[in-house]
Amino acid sequence: MxxxxxxxxxxxxxxxxAAAVCACGGGSDxxxxxxxxxxxxxxxxxxxxxxxxxxxxxxxxxxxxxxxxxxxxxxxxxxxxxxxxxxxxxxxxxxxxxxxxxxxxxxxxxxxxxxxxxxxxxxxxxxxxxxxxxxxxxxxxxxxxxxxxxxxxxxxxxxxxxxxxxxxxxxxxxxxxxxxxxxxxxxxxxxxxxxxxxxxxxxxxxxxxxxSNGSPAQGLALNNQTTAPAAPLAAPPVAANTLGFMSGLLKACLSAQVAQRGTNASCAAAFDSHYMDNGYTSVDDYVAAFQLATSVGASVGQPVTLQYFKDASNTQSALVRIPYTLTDGTQGSFVTTAHQLAAPITLPDGSTASWNLVGNQLKYDARTESRVTLRTFLDSFADSTGNPDVSHYDAGMSFVFNPQGPNASNVNAVQVTGPGLPTGGLFLFRSSACGTANYLAIPGTKPATLPPTSSLTVASDTNEYRWSWQTVAGAATTFTPPSKYFWDTSQLDPSSVPFYPQYTYELFDSSGNPLDSFTVTSATPVVSANLGATTPWATVGQDVVANFLTPGGSAAGAATTASVDWTPNADAPPLLGVAVLTLGKSTAGVDGVTSVPGGATSATVTAGVDSTGAQTCAGSQFLPLVDGNYRIVQLRAKNANGVRFFQNVTYRDGASAPNAS
The missing domain is CATH 2.60.40.1120 (Carboxypeptidase-like, regulatory domain)
Structure with a gap:
């Protein structure tokens, strides 16, 4: 791309x-x-x-x-x-x-x-x-x-x-x-x-x-062999400027102090009285960044309508992505649902509007996102396939379910089914890795009994299903995916999956009894690994490689924090966060994540801190880079379509270290 x-x-x-020419004579120049x-x-x-x-x-x-x-x-x-x-x-x-x-x-x-x-x-x-x-x-x-x-x-x-x-x-x-x-x-x-x-x-x-957001299922593939379509793309059911007022209204809402937004007139006009996204009835809880002091005075971009649809009550609705920038330069966006009101409302400036934000009405904190990962290996040890680690791109979906979110305390396992997944779908469980308390993980090995009839915790720290892969150019050997539950056995054709696919999440308790089920719409297009090969990436600092990702380096020992720096690429998707992931052959993983503001070139990552900024296991340390362990420094970015880009720079210390693909 x-x-x-x-x-x-x-x-x-x-x-x-052009050189100026001077012509002198006759008393004139x-x-x-x-x-x-x-x-x-x-x-x-x-x-x-x-x-x-x-x-x-x-x-x-x-x-x-x-x-x-x-x-x-x-x-x-x-x-x-x-x-x-x-x-x-x-x-x-x-x-x-x-x-x-x-x-x-x-x-x-x-x-x-x-x-x-x-x-x-x-x-x-x-x-x-x-x-x-x-x-x-x-x-x-x-x-x-x-x-x-x-x-x-x-x-x-x-x-x-x-x-x-x-x-x-x-x-x-x-x-x-x-x-x-x-x-x-x-x-x-x-x-x-x-x-x-x-x-x-x-x-x-x-x-x-x-x-067209009028019907994303109907699209026109673009290249020099494309001819005029038999039928034009569907026009949207409402005018393009229908939500044009929302940017200013949300900016006015965010100009209020966090504690005052519950009574702010602009916030009340922007969000329906029945608003709920992922179980949260306040946008400040749904979008964690809005709880920060830097959210006061944040700028809000024009909402991007991804698709129009009719909800269960036949109300005209729209799936929208709304970009924002915090006052420290941190960029982000959130996806929500807008709907048409039965009668217009009066906004604080005296104008009227016929739409507001009602949210996705889900009871649980769950989402599905497309993802591309560049996995760069600095070692040459054999992996679980018996081959040396090979740098590669892979792509797929991240299936996110937060067991610490609303209404999820009794959830032991989640089964996800939908386009591109194997028959029977995937099961996700709580992870034993420190720093993963706010999401479930896909195990490396498929459990014998599904759903499990007892409480189950897995060592894996990934919620990424991989269905497309491609060896990095110049690699000495071709990448072969490991035989893992979170790897597909064959490559997926992205065109076989709808642009905004829906996935069913079924929840189970620790006895294997079903608790609930619901549908999640991915607001991101399905992508292939080749997207990674055609996308620019930032560059992790050589000091990080030498000190933190090299055995014997000055920062190779166990540590509560890790310093990471990088050189941005102006043409790459904006960088939003940095993570450090560590795991041992017989030691539970210890991870840490931090967000970064726009323009940042360095960050300090603390062991045990999850993506919400919460310390989930006080006193933890990133595992040392010794035989049997691996370390990953991960740069996290997101493009304009919401696709996540993860850049993993990895060192596996020894053939006995866990597979890091």
Whole structure:
């Protein structure tokens, strides 16, 4: 999906200034004036305007020019020194949107200007121009020159318009004349911007699909073999600006002190009186970050509607992701459900609204998320397959159930069934690893009796099911998955699973009696391991490797804390947290997790602290790096579609150390 940082950030070519010529004589001086440069301007938006977006234009010869967008997403770029065709890439400094792409098949003449928007729609056109369906491939000059020609761009634009015909018509635009690249617009949730708000580009590592939030099950795969669809994508059932008021309302809610939000008028207007997400009736409990002092005054982005649906009472509802940034720069987002009200309500500013946030109405703290992991091994010991540890990518789903959450005290085991899982599903249990008290884990070995008829605790500390894998380029041998309960035996085709799949969670007590069951909708697209291979990653510091991840290093002994530093990659998904995971062949695991603010390059991780910040086993220490143990330093990130990216840098000390794949 993303090219390497070197491709996205080519060095800016120096442009020589014209030398002034002095002609003396006849009592007058004259200097020839330089002709005005050609330029392009437009709007950078993925629905919401991308404030302060960084733009890089790369031409067919590899020459570049740069610009920065304003707060409203508009920009102007001097292209006078570039040669057509040109690709423009815009990156979001806040990481709320994936890189956006646009193309220029023909440059304006000297002194002239033309509109070149950089949006979700123009990125889709770029996707349609490539064999892979990844518009960022066009940053390679050879690919750019071969694929971005006027006729090809016109064809791609026509294919896109055919797919969007109903959505364009809904917003007063014509599929026969709309030009996503060249039509000026403002990011105000009307017209072209409303069309952008209505669609998403879902990238799974195997390709890119354009979907409408009116019906995500119907999508258009994008590449240079794509033709106009037989039927256009479904238009949303309500206007794109239906939830436009929510960003400001939530910002006003979060401006209140945490203790005062229960009586705050903006909070009361934003959240339904029956609001409940994952068993929590307060958003401050559902989103743990909102309990922090840095949440007071947090900024809130425009809600992204993932899909519209009718709930059990036939009320129009929407699954939405809402991004936020705390005052210390920490970024995050939460997924919730909005619904249409029977009658409008009056907001604190005197305006009215017909929607509010009601939550998913689940009684339990549970969720399902797509995940990609890069597992880098620093050792060469044999693993459980008898082969040396091999660095690889794997992808799958994380199935999260919090046994410390609401209504879960009697839960001993959870069975999860649904798309992509083996017959009979998966069972998760409480883990003996320190630092895992707030989630259940999938055991490495399938228990003989399911559901178990007695209390069961497992040594595993993972809730990640792995159904796709790929060896890292340059590895000496090919990765072979171990025979573990949390590994599938065959690779999953992501296209075989719906974009927002549903999974059934069935709960059991310690005697194996069923307690309850419910359905969880994943708000993330299913992805393949190849997504990891095409995504940039941060780099863990060499001092961490030498001191903490090398036997005999200065920090290789047992310790209550670990210092981790890294070099960020500006093109990688935003980093949200750091974890340290340790386990021994005969010693219970000790883990620790900490969140990190935006722009951070180091963190201290404390043993036994879970992802909520709670100390779950006081006095614990990370296991030493000695024979039979392993250590993992894990960087945690999340992209704009909510997919988690885990980067595990691992040292297994000895062949007897537990498998770390």
């Amino acid at each position: 993303k090219r390497s940082s070197t491709q996205l950030r080519m060095a800016l070519t120096a442009i020589a200034g 004259s200097s020839p004036s330089s002709p005005p440069a050609a330029s392009v301007q437009g709007t950078v938006a993925s629905g919401a305007a991308i404030a302060n977006a960084a733009l890089t234009a790369t031409d067919v010869n590899g020459k570049t020019a740069t610009a920065t967008a304003g707060a409203d997403g508009t920009y102007t770029l001097d292209v006078g020194q570039l040669s057509a065709p040109v690709v423009v890439v815009a990156t979001d400094p806040q990481g709320r949107a994936d890189p956006l792409v646009s193309v220029i098949a023909t440059l304006p003449a000297a002194g002239a200007s033309s509109t070149v928007n950089v949006t979700t729609l123009t990125t889709a056109i770029g996707d349609l121009l490539t064999a892979s369906g990844n518009a960022l491939d066009l940053t390679a000059p050879a690919t750019l020159g071969a694929n971005v020609q006027p006729a090809a761009v016109q064809k791609a634009s026509g294919t896109l318009n055919s797919a969007l015909a109903d959505i364009l018509q809904q917003n007063g635009l014509s599929a026969s004349s709309f030009d996503a690249i060249a039509t000026p617009f403002a990011a105000n949730q009307t017209g072209a911007d409303a069309v952008i708000d209505s669609v998403q580009l879902l990238r799974n590592g195997s390709g890119t699909t354009l979907v």
